Amino acid sequence: MSWLVPMLGHPFIRHALLAGTGVAVVSGLVGHYLVLRAQVFAADALSHVALTGALGALAFGIDLRLGLFVVTVGVALAMGVLDGRRADPDEVVIGGVLAWTLGLGALFLTLYASGRSATGETGGTSVLFGSILGLSAGQAVAATVVAVAASLVVLAVARPLLFASVDGDVARARGVPTRALGVVFLAATAAAVAEATQVVGALLVLGLLAAPAGAASRLTARPYRALALSVLIAVLSVWVGVSASYLLPKAPPSFTIVATATVIYLVAGMAGPARRLAQA
């Protein structure tokens, strides 16, 4: 572990670990409910929206995070309100809107790149694939504050949201405001997606939102234990990923983080059958 102290001596590593931990916590919390509610694809859709929002902000010279959060949370709120009206959303319509959104993203990427072809642009790549090691102190603190706020919102509704996610009809009959909860949860998802975009990039957010929660659901059937495990696995993935990228400079941190989460999922997937074999 002789590499640990010099690694922590670098400010960019400390910023990455600070922001990465906050983002991992909110991703683990939100991811647990996404898997429970079978809404992983909603998060995927929001990540495409996040991509276009961030690239649009870059293209028009606005602060990237402003475009990222306003567009992602705005679309999530619209999705939440519309979702309650239709029982069976048409996947072709969703996919079509996503294709249109990504097409706009391609346009913004070109506009942004052509505006600064001489300087060697990296802003576009960092939106797509993240740049956790490029965060400034201010950006890291801002990301952490937003992550803590979104995590508190999810924790505040953790119990009724669990009830509504497991059995929506019974929850509604018992007076749980399931629709309002659904909208609040989608907004929290949007915040988590926008946060994760800054860490692993818009194209890889499912690595932090789906993989840790999926792994946790394989390890335990008890909901609150799975929630805690999901957070733990997400945080571990970020720490291991950042360290691995520090030790192997050729591997970008976005890759090492997502790869760690994927490997944990694979191991968790094998743990169940192995336990059954041991008992037999």
Added chain:
Amino acid sequence: MPEVSFGPNLLADLAQMWSLPFMVNAFRAGTLVAVLAALAGYFVVLRRQTFAAHTLSVVGFPGATAAAWLGWSVTGGYLAASVAAAAVFALRPRATGRRQRAESAVIGTAAAFALACGFLFSTRSQGSVDGTTALLFGSVLGISTGQVVTLTWLAVVVLVLLTVVARPLLFGSLDPVVARAGGVPVRLLDAGFLVTLGAVIAMTAQITGALLVFALLVLPAATAQRLTARPLRAALVAVAIAVATTWVALTATFYTPYPVGFWLADLAFAGFVLATGVGAVRGRWHRSGRVAAVPAMVVGGTP
């Protein structure tokens, strides 16, 4: 490149574009891809496999970047990865109930991991940021004559396959239970279609990029199915829409500074919105008085 400007004389505009070999290759490849994507897309929409199609297109990305890194054919790398992923997807055990929820987490994780690997390979190769962007969002540059020849052979194979299985596949897609009872090998057709779809997606991504395959695969087919209910007519309308979208998008890409992915996705989506609007208006018109026309439309196509 000579001075290019779009004028009112469309023939002169086409001649100007086609004086450049790379645009000729883009139109050849684009037309081939549009025909195949629309035909395969017809079944994708019918079978509600649009998200599977999106995942397969994303999974091809690491294959393409790995091939670029190792100096192999990018088309070949993409094709190998998406066909292999389709085979794995076809062989997976069927999930139901609680397992189905877990499956969406598996698919999401697999897609994120595939894109992460693609990113790793693209940072390892000497290729530029532009190369990665082109793989994701499409490009009209750099389609070689050799690639057009490869695409043509693949297209012939896929067209023959789709024509042979069209009838049982249609039957199996519309009513798998009855089809199985009638002796149609539904499981085998499902697997065969997914693998073929992997190949079609790999070809489509050469023009649209890995992220925008949806624009040519799903949107023209969905637009056609809003306009007519008859299978053969819908498939032909889908092909016409896809080819027209591709030609207009390639022309617009040539005469504007905006990328092909943007034009393809937005034109295809505009067509879909228009057809949905037309369908809604027509439906209301039939409901208000001309009730007798509705069964005629379902049985015999549009009046």
